[in-house]
Amino acid sequence: MKKNDDARRNSQVKESHKVKIKSRHFDFFYGESQALHEISLDIHAKKVTAFIGPSGCGKSTFLRSINRMNDVIDGTSVGGKLEIDGINIYDPLMNVVELRKRVGMVFQKSFPFPKSIYENIAFGLKMNFKLSKSEMDGVIEESLKKAAIWKEVKDRLNDSALGLSGGQQQRLCIARAIAMNPEVILMDEPCSALDPISTKKVEEFIAEFKDSYTIVIVTHNMQQAARISDYTGLFYMGKLMEFDTTKKIFNNPSKKETEDYISGKFG
Numbered sequence: 001m002k003k004n005d006d007a008r009r010n011s012q013v014k015e016s017h018k019v020k021i022k023s024r025h026f027d028f029f030y031g032e033s034q035a036l037h038e039i040s041l042d043i044h045a046k047k048v049t050a051f052i053g054p055s056g057c058g059k060s061t062f063l064r065s066i067n068r069m070n071d072v073i074d075g076t077s078v079g080g081k082l083e084i085d086g087i088n089i090y091d092p093l094m095n096v097v098e099l100r101k102r103v104g105m106v107f108q109k110s111f112p113f114p115k116s117i118y119e120n121i122a123f124g125l126k127m128n129f130k131l132s133k134s135e136m137d138g139v140i141e142e143s144l145k146k147a148a149i150w151k152e153v154k155d156r157l158n159d160s161a162l163g164l165s166g167g168q169q170q171r172l173c174i175a176r177a178i179a180m181n182p183e184v185i186l187m188d189e190p191c192s193a194l195d196p197i198s199t200k201k202v203e204e205f206i207a208e209f210k211d212s213y214t215i216v217i218v219t220h221n222m223q224q225a226a227r228i229s230d231y232t233g234l235f236y237m238g239k240l241m242e243f244d245t246t247k248k249i250f251n252n253p254s255k256k257e258t259e260d261y262i263s264g265k266f267g
């Protein structure tokens with residue numbers, strides 16, 4: 001009996017370790033205006049989680065809450081609980097710089113620094129790690145390779161990053177994020193400004209490296225959410241309407257609103 005209990009407890013512990021980010025009754029306010037209401041969900045480690053929903057429903061607000069990107073906006077406040085590895089992200093003792101190292105972000109609009117391709121990645125590395133030149137070169141090459149842009153830039157690392165195409169700039173920003181060796185990568189509509197080929201490259205990056213990172217992506221592209229994610233959450237008017245495996249959400253959602261949104265009846 002004891003053996004069974006131990007086995008069950010061990011499997012429960014293992015199971016709980018798989019949750020990387022845990023949100024319970026999480027509220028978010030811009031001043032007086034409440035943008036998120038009681039968001040409760042588990043984001044699983046080393047899985048891809050997609051957030052979908054009509055414009056203004058709070059997807060980006062929730063995403064940006066995970067690495068406290070919203071802190072820079074005056075007058076914001078939160079309620080409820082948001083944890084990473086069991087630690088409250090909003091604990092006053094949380095080191096936000098460390099948090100953002102662990103939780104990297106790729107934005108809708110890529111914004112490389114007006115520096116060389118090399119410096120775009122080296123900048124953050126120099127600020128955060130003590131690396132020799134050859135170690136730095138190694139990390140930069142590896143990050144650019146993972147982001148599937150190495151072949152295009154390897155002979156022009158000292159050229160300005162602003163000379164790259166939009167799709168290349170977005171992949172450079174992904175390389176910049178992964179160079180910091182994050183545990184979580186937040187992607188806020190990373191493909192919305194990209195052509196289909198660049199979009200495919202970003203999706204290939206996600207598919208290839210999803211076992212190495214916990215990826216959370218906001219997308220308006222329903223097919224993209226269905227293609228690349230393991231879990232999907234539908235936000236609607238600041239609430240989480242439904243959260244489940246992507247398979248369930250797209251094939252057999254529990255709520256009529258989810259079905260209507262997915263089939264394009266509203267949004």
Ligand SMILES: Nc1ncnc2c1ncn2[C@@H]1O[C@H](COP(=O)(O)OP(=O)(O)OP(=O)(O)O)[C@@H](O)[C@H]1O
Pocket residue numbers: 030033035053054055056057058059060061062073235
């Ligand atoms: N900086 C801000 N100050 C005040 N209100 C904001 C701010 N940013 C967002 N909001 C409001 O919070 C709500 C949620 O916005 P959010 O950007 O999270 O939605 P979204 O689902 O990501 O939308 P979209 O798909 O259009 O990007 C909206 O009502 C929006 O107007």
